[in-house]
Amino acid sequence: MNASITLIYDGSFNGFLTAVFVAFDEKINVADIQRNGQCQNGLFSDTETIFTHVEKAQRVWNGIKGKSHNAISNVYFAFLSEAEGVEMMLYTYIQKLMRTQTGKYLDYSDSTVLHISQLARKVGREKHRMEAFVRFQLTKDNIYFANIEPDFDVLPLISKHFRDRYADQQWLIYDVKRKYGIYYNLDHVEMVSLNLREVHFNKVHKSDAFLSEEYDYQTLWNDYFKSTGIKSRINPKLHTQHVPKRYWKYLSEKKAS
């Protein structure tokens, strides 16, 4: 058996898949897979830096997809959870998957398989939440702008939904936590990073980045939100179960007024 090696990749999904490719191809005894800048245990194993290679990544992607469509989305979703140690778990998962005949009969009593599918489900839930909870504000440059702060890195997952739906308006969704955004320019979606002077959440203070009409619509929406509740049926527990408090900050209907 070769000495074990820690693979260092650039943090991108393609980078991770390239690492998997290299590991398989060179029959490396993998100690760990870590993202660049996060390396911890160079002490006990050698490290090898992986250079992201789209074709290699593509081959791993196709290999997984060939086994099972469900598995490929599990792998991608779980990767975006950014959970600690998720890379190594995914590596084991992919190894197991490749050993199966068709990929269909993955054993859900296996702890890795179970864990990956649970992570994927959590990320999936966050994706749906963001599709629902994004609140655009119209800027003076005619861009519908939203800040989000999701638990997981879901921007790549929600891009298609917003592109399909808002095909005739420019929009930008910015992840405050991860400091990048996706911008739709009426033709395609691109990744952007911004130098935000202020984070626009639902505070009462009005920013001059937006038209005054924008604040009118927020007021109307807040009013609407208030008038839909039926007082004799009020149920705060059920309400926060559906709209967890950590999301309130960016919901204009939750603005203190």
Next chain:
Amino acid sequence: MGFDRIREKLNILADAAKYDVSCASSGSDRTNKTKGLGNASKMGICHSYTEDGRCISLLKILLTNHCIYDCAYCVTRKSNDVQRAAFKIQEVVDLTINFYRRNYIEGLFLSSGIFKNADYTMERLVAVAKKLREEENFNGYIHLKSIPGASDELMYEAGLYADRLSVNIEVPTVSGLKLLAPDKKHEDFTKPMLKVKNEIVRFQTERKIIKSTPKYAPAGQSTQMIVGASGETDKDIMYSATYYYKTYQMKRVYYSGYVPVADDARLPAIGSQVPMLRENRLYQTDWLLRFYGFAVNEILNKEYPNLDMDVDPKLSWALRNLHHFPVDVNTADKRLLARIPGIGMQSVEKIMKARKFRRLNWDHLKKIGVALNRAQYFMVCDSRHWERRDLDAEKIKGMILQTSSGKFRNQYSNQLSLFN
């Protein structure tokens, strides 16, 4: 027109619309092919939740709350002393588009009080939908209320632009309707329903031959009944519901616990409790009829005109029909499995799959997600331990109530905790 005036109108006309419980935005599959605005998500999205925990997915408003009728149960009735307002067609269009572009909503649910007459009102509702589709290139969800008594021509047009159409029958019995809405006729409600149903059927047949047949109300039609306003029994309600499902191919019937809005001797007084538990039991029954293969007269009949409040309708049926049990989960057919209390449709599917590989015991069933505290009295499995005592229904009910959590007994739980 000024912002303040719009604001005032929105407050009045959203407030008057909130008693309509339907908020579904699902079941349509309008896509955004033309690079226009919006699409309808097959599953529907809840963008927020009201403080009573209901999904907000549509901008739900009345076009106007002026009304020539005087239905006792309705806030908009002509004799009620409330502020009146009316939106212009363009105002509704602008609100919808601007809310939609900000990702507040999935679309519009437009209803209205009846001003002048049915057709005059319906015409305006149709005009809003038409404008949204044709001028704004809007592909989001549109639910229009069919105004009782509206003409066939208008109902036809409505279906071309709307995803869903609904007429609320509100009062489940003809006698109740006479009492509470004396100037409305039963046929006024059913006529637009029939037209919509016929058009949907026509569309479905023509679609098979000519692919380009224009869509007609792709999310179907629905209706709503008020519960607890006219002294009706659960049997009255569910028999009506069954009739509407069958005759008009309703996608959904909604049940709405009456929220007292009037001091009227014919109705529960203001401040009376909203019958939320009863509403929940009716939804559970609805579910049993649509997905579990129950016939309505098995659950409600002359002998049992009302649902049990302390246990769900499936358990209640089982307790009255102990001679069907115990069921052997390893051999019973699907229909019978679905009748075991504590086993939901999901568990039924899982059991059918799992028992191909091995005979199932209590452990397996627990992992599958069966609520054993209820199921154990009604089934046997691959184990020597099962309920052998010859318990009577009252005994079993008592033991189950002891072990089940408070949520079924809590009058205020309006969460639709359907059986599992």
